[in-house]
Amino acid sequence: MKGKYREIQEKVFDYLNSRPELVTPVEISMKEHRELCMRQLLGLVREAGIRPFRYCIEDPQKYFAIIEAVGSVDISLAIKMGVQFSLWGGSVINLGTKKHKEKYFDGIDNLEYMGCFAMTELHHGSNVQGLQTVATFDPITDEFIIDTPNDGAIKWWIGNAAVHGKFATVFSRLILPTHDKEGISDMGVHAFIVPIRDLKTHQILPGIEIHDCGHKIGLNGVDNGALRFSSVRIPRDNLLNRFGDVSRDGKYTSSLPTINKRFAATLGELVGGRVSLASSSASVLKVAATIAIRYSLLRQQFGPPKQPELSILDYQSHQHKLMPMLASTYAFHFATLHLVEMYSQMKKSHDELLVGDVHALSAGLKAYVTSYTAKSLSICREACGGHGYAAVNQFGSLRNDHDIFQTFEGDNTVLLQQVAVDLLKQYQEKFQGGTLAVTWNYLRESMKAYLSQPNPVTARWEGEDHLRDPKFQLDAFRYRTSRLLHSVAVRLRKHSKTLGGFGAWNRCLNHLLTLAESHIESVILVKFVEAVQSCPDASNRASLKLVCDLYALDRIWNDIGTYRNVDYVAPNKAKAIHKLSEYLSFQVRSIAKELVDAFDLPDRIIRAPIAMQSEAYAQYTQRVGF
Incomplete structure (x- = not known):
């Protein structure tokens, strides 16, 4: 099942394989994991010369192929990369205009401008139109003033915020100080670029409070933080103004006539995250299915009297657990491939029918595939018995790191309603x-x-x-x-x-x-x-x-x-x-062995000893010191 972008994926694998100190160990503290993730990202971009941000814009299919490869190495790294390029970078490019691209593109691309995507709040996640952070225009100084009006409006779970971020795209209600003839000054949710740390000293800037969200169930290589803003002033040019702008004299203009249409257009440009999660989730399922099926072919247990023991995959109950799951893995591969192709066409053509189609299909596939994969990871662990419980065999990290896929970029229940x-x-x-x-x-x-x-x-x-x-x-x-x-x-x-x-x-x-x-x-x-x-x-x-x-x-x-x-x-x-x-x-x-072999996941990527294609037990025992 080698895709046309396998070459770039091999480049990811080869680089990380050549740098064993960058391989994520089984046991690692949160602080060490975060720093390792940052070093991995810097190495891929600056040493290996892999520049995902350019592909994110020019060739989305190639970008998603890189994310898939990176995610098979460490899901935390894939998420950190996605936050930097797809969310922070994507918001600047897709919601901003030419001036924003000229100012920020190179810094985002080369990781000088590490950034965050500050949408979710403590009290509001899925209901983005209910966000409470405000950006009030000050016509005297030609600035926006960003404020967190109450604790419920604290930006929460913001990736890259706790340690590495220097900027944030902050989603806020745009408030104009003068009322129009209908008496409305709230122009709805807009996105603003807000510097959060000094570029040279990395010190947190005045008016900004940052706290660490702390240890999570999984994805501890991603430094999630909480942000509070107290009268933080930013230039008017920091409004990402593709769908709505404010002039020097405080007049609001937009090519879209209503708050709802502007909101829909804004969120429509951010659909790439859902596409990426659907594709990445299918990739996680490939890894888990490969480990479970290879081990189930290797492990023998019981059998007819005075005859060799059977492979556990020869038992009907085991086939019932794993074979429909393997079939679903293939089904998801083709469906998400189709979604990525549609998304790529949409970014090139901007066809309105295609935009609506991708929005609905990405919401549905993201919800369906991530829910199915989350359940399947536990089944795969169970199918490998006690050895599936060993951290070295990957199910724990896969299950914990993937679990949040069901929630971020849109809660699955909300997405299915869309x-x-x-x-x-x-x-x-x-x-x-x-x-x-x-x-x-x-x-x-x-x-x-x-x-x-x-x-x-x-x-x-x-x-x-x-x-x-x-x-x-x-x-x-x-x-x-x-x-x-x-x-x-x-x-x-x-x-x-x-x-x-x-x-x-x-x-x-x-x-x-x-x-x-x-x-x-x-x-x-x-x-x-x-x-x-x-x-x-x-x-x-x-x-x-x-x-x-x-x-x-x-x-x-x-x-x-x-x-x-x-x-x-x-x-x-x-x-x-x-x-x-x-x-x-x-x-x-x-044909189960041939089917998982066709995923073409090298042993150095799978890493679970029980899934090695040769001397699996020897490699497993070596891991514990024999």
């Missing part, structure tokens, strides 16, 4: 004769189907050829999504009459989350089927088809109650789906 909102908009568009965005095209085909009764003949078909037919699989996924969409639209309409819009949404919230997950599973399957069909090598195509069928049937079986409730699947067909899923897991087991 997907549901988009689906409902598309549903309305369909009945008003509007244009559907690319991702939702299947609604054209299935919108009529869910209004009719399931076909009682096909509901009973249980032959293997039928169940492994991508048309049946895709129809089943789409039918479920379309039915969920129709039924929740009806419920929302009904409840809004008595509960109002917000109350109706809350009453239907679990239904809406299920709808969003169902839709994302449909998109993932579409991308997997396309990857199978476009695979040029017949043998590889057959293997991929096997894995794709397992993914599809396992997901259908996982929600078989829904299909049974609406008679989409008859009892005999449900049994056949379950039986075939188990058989496909058995078949995938026979």
Whole structure:
């Protein structure tokens, strides 16, 4: 599965492999880990000559490939790199204008200007429009005054703030001192560049209070801090003014007419973080699956009397744990690859339909993939028994470092609601004769189907050829999504009459989350089927088809109650789906080694002794002193 950017990834691996003092040890203090992460980042940029910031802007696919490689070495390093280039750097470039790029680009690129992305507050995280930090314009001095009005507005969990950051992009409410004719002076949330430490002495600047958020469950190589501002003055030019500007005489101008449109445009430019997390999470799952499957092939336990012990992966229970997960890992690989390609196209074309599509798909994939990976990491640990519990075998650090992926760049529950909102908009568009965005095209085909009764003949078909037919699989996924969409639209309409819009949404919230997950599973399957069909090598195509069928049937079986409730699947067909899923897991087991080897993760990157491709036990025992 070597991608076209494998060369740059090898450059990352080779550099870190040539500098063993930069490899993150199993046991390391928080302070040491933070300094090591900074040295790793400096080494990659200044010694190895890898300049992610340039790719972040010019070639996003190459940037995400670097993040994937770095994350397989140390997730803390990937996050620190993302904070510097994607969040801090990306906010300056995407929300600012030419003057900001000219002033800050080189310093961000060469790490002279280490920076932070100060959006989240103690009291507000996901509800960005509710942020309370204020930036009040002073027309006398031509400055903005940044203030933290109360403890709830303290910027919290800000990466790079506690130790290394020199600047912060601070998201604040822009307040004008004079009211317009409607009496409104709050222009909504805008982004401002605020210096937080002296460039030469690294001393914290006046009016700024910084505290360390301290030891975390994971990612302790990232120096998260809390920031409070007390009448901090910055030049008017420090407003990142792409979507809204203030003139010397205090007049506000914007090409976008409302606060909501400006806010949507601002957040739309920051969607790269979600794309990166979805892709990185899939990469973490590749590492975990590789370790668990290689060890499960190596470890032998029990067996028929007077015969050699069996590999634990030969047990059906173990196949049930790991083979559908391996299939999902492949499914996520193709889906996130598609997302990265779409994001790259969006950055080049600025096509409005594509912008909306990437926003919804990145929200959904980030939520779905990170939630699935978080659960799978525990299953992988369990599948390796006691040896999975040894820190040297990586599951602990992978699980702890990845866990926060479910929360930052948008809490998963909130992101899934964004997907549901988009689906409902598309549903309305369909009945008003509007244009559907690319991702939702299947609604054209299935919108009529869910209004009719399931076909009682096909509901009973249980032959293997039928169940492994991508048309049946895709129809089943789409039918479920379309039915969920129709039924929740009806419920929302009904409840809004008595509960109002917000109350109706809350009453239907679990239904809406299920709808969003169902839709994302449909998109993932579409991308997997396309990857199978476009695979040029017949043998590889057959293997991929096997894995794709397992993914599809396992997901259908996982929600078989829904299909049974609406008679989409008859009892005999449900049994056949379950039986075939188990058989496909058995078949995938026979090529499991080749499937994880195809991830092409070198031993020096995997690092878990139990996953080494040769002399695993010898390497494991050496780690503890034998």
